[in-house]
Amino acid sequence: MNIGEAAKASGVSAKMIRYYEQTGLIPPAGRTAAGYRDYTMKDVHVLRFVRRARDLGFSVAEIDGLLQLWRDRGRRSADVKRIALGHIGDLRRRIAEMQQMAATLEQLAACCSGDDRPDCPILADLERPSQVASDEPKRMRGAVDGRSPRGRKPQKSKSRKTSRK
Template sequence: MNIGEAALASGVSAKMIRHYEESGLIPKASRSDAGYRTYTERDIHLLRFIRQGRVLGFSMKQISELISLWLNQSRPSSKVKELTLHHIQELDAKIQELENMKATLQNLARHCHGDTRPECPILDGLAQQ
């Protein structure tokens, strides 16, 4: 199938497919006699794997590691679990950071009158260094 069909079948845009090829995340596609990229079902399966990894928030480096583990049939599952647990720790840190941001914004919003006066604790809070 061509890149447009591969994009539809995998849920990954043609632009991202080209990016993944250029970055070495996926192998370069075969080319037709006319020079068009062609993809197999295995390529589509790999693109879906990458898409799911991105949906779960894995970095490109982590996805590259996961692909290596996925393709290695003699891999120990402990490596996959270790990578996943590390990612969970990263997500927990991001969640805490977002919770702190939310609490700060809620506090600033509580102190804003939200009327016609020019005084605004939200803007004052953002201006603090």
């Protein structure tokens, strides 16, 4: 089976199959005399595993761990569960953050007349200084994605008390 057929059978694009091989997530496939990658049903099985895990939002790193456990007959299900629970926590966190954003925006949008006039509470909100310096827990500001690099790190920058004016 060549890579195109393996892609169709597994649901993983040929591009991604090569990428996963390159990064070591999956072992190098066999090769035909002509140099074409050659896949067995077992390989497709692995690819489907990867695909399903991606569908559930696991990162490639997490999938790597899951794959190793999958192959390990002597694994402890606790290890699998730990990875899954960690991922669930990630998801719940990101969901909560996005819900917070959506709620704020919906509130603002509800107050916006949405007509030809320029006055807009949405812009008014964006304009106001972000209330970061409060004593609140300071929860990851933009963080939504957890995985995609959307404003994750709190942008510390320590403090730099000198006022060079």
